[in-house]
Amino acid sequence: MARTELSRQESAVTVLGGPTAVIDIAGLRIVSDPTFDPPGPQGYLTKTAGPACAERSMGPVDLVLVSHDLHPDNLDVRGRAFARSAPLLLTGPAAAARLGSPAVGLAPWAAHTVRRGDGQGDLSVLAVPAVHGPENGERDADGNVNCEVTGFVLSGRGIPTLYVSGDNASVRTVAEVSRRVGDIDVALLHAGAARVPAKFEGRPLSMDSRRAAAAAAVLGSGVVVPAHYDGWTHFSEGLSDLKLAFHEAGLSSLLHAPEHGTWVHLPR
Template sequence: MTELLPRHGLGFLVVGGPTVVIDVAGLRLVLDPTFDPPTDYGALRKTRGPAVEAQALADVDVVLVSHADHADNLDVSGRAFALAAPRLLTNPGSARQLGAGAEGLAPWQSASVGDGVTVTAVPAQHGPADGETDAAGFVNCEVTGFVIQAPGTTIYCTGDNASLELITRVKERLGGIDHAVLNAGRATVPAKLSGRPLSLTAERAGAAAQVLGAPHVVVVHQTGWEHFADGPGATLRAFRDAGILDRLDRTPEGEWSICGAPPRLRNNHRGR
């Protein structure tokens, strides 16, 4: 039987792809769960399994799903994990797809998830500013980011957002960001929007970090899937070129980044 991962006061663990475990204020949140093994879904192909199995996170309190439309943000095992969680927060359209138990938050709407802890849905755009919109007015599909506000800390998770303008708006509206989880990878699908980036490129992730001014940045959604063009090496170069490499958390997937020390000095714990 798989043991549950011990909890931390404030910590981040990247599972792979967009999936991140966030321990904060006594709560465990899992962002965009993807736990399938390598799988060919047709339009998308997963090339690497998760660094942590779903069973090790069965005590999750809240699952945050940026969107339910794409397997690289919610695969088959991830969907089952999300639907089994005590709380499942997502955007309104994805809530309708996921059914009973999923709570849809419109942009800027908040939900209380614990003692002094709130999750606010924030705008995101899954493609370029001039991208063609669907009948509901969304580029590619409806997607949301999340801001987690807990005593003494604020965490911004962008979701699959390619818009620096929206990131700036989040910063202006909600104030200082202590920790940023940025979906990058330069996700590209030739059949969509002429192959232009559907998520942040490495360079734009560096620009987003500068806009936010967050001292701690976790870049995800850049490994494990065939359609990511910018990997961790590109991200590292972009942050180094921008002079903000000290903000980039370089903890390997599957290891905890325990907050309270500068990114390079964090205590990293594999499975403990």
Template structure:
């Protein structure tokens, strides 16, 4: 009933669970400007580990492929070397990943991966931002782990909590990301992360995607302040980037 989490940077983390090494949204490029359709997104911090440092990866969980802050050039190469990537149907058509619709599951060894709903912005944003998915990992004798992906919808979190009422570890993508072409936030803000943790009954919360890009409206300090104000700072697990952290469900 343990999981080891190594935060690499942005949305990228290495999860060691049930004998698998699982990589989320691979991003390994150095800081700089990245084109994203009509926009340019600026990366301000590089990864804590290189693809070589990460080593073997058994499974990639890709929330979406269409934005460079969730999948970049070096990330694509690392993903291509992995034996299996799970993602949205849109991303699968472009990358060769295995497609998953919400609530479908895929078993990898002892781990069952269930795709769960995510909305990358306010309602109605899908024609602009495209498909996004989150994931829940379960298995006999394993903790239940939620990987939110770039989700801004608490309603999606409520639906997930209804299916998985006891989440041991929630990896929540935050940062309150925003861009001019969308009227509203693209990801959770710190206050929403607190609400999501409560909805999920999370035992541990690992903030991801809360720094490293100029289009983020909030950072790690905002997350710490929000959880402290809510009296939930004991839930926060903030690993030093690049260093594994072993988490055991309460």
């Protein structure tokens, strides 16, 4: 049963189920990839569990991040309404054109600043690339595999730098983010090895568990919070696979995956 209230935190992240996460940082409440519909079929995908917290429990939200708008496991009907009711929605350029106001489209490596709620200046939101499928998958006219997907890096004075991967299956892309951005303190990684038989011969559309562990090693993050690994039938790997992969890589201490709706407090 969804909780009725999600208390404000100084610096913390919680995953609500599927890809949806709440990030309280710099005096702001940020929600990424909102999905609030109940379980059931959604086109060619099937949702098996609802979120740990409903929309009404979010309270005032300052910013919504949408990695992509074309797949219901990342933006469903209620999630879309929630995102469009926020004061600001950041996403990719094509998604922003489809979603309309208050969406702002950011091409890869473009940044947008948001006035912090703690009075300490601005939060920088940097859009970074993502590859929603195999590296050698067929690309569209804009160079995207599967569809346009945007990751984000949040940073600012006195707060941890946080990377939200979006549905990215490419460790090479993670390495590029690390090289261009520098230190990433916290990584919110979409995992689950999502597979759709009709796409790319059933190869993963998002990171499998071993790639997630490899991405964590490349980033050098002290905290890794996994998302997008349960709640839908097309996720082929779950939390037990993630724990095993991080254990085998010697990175278990980095992985933070408490019960959905439970806060992971971030380093200063």
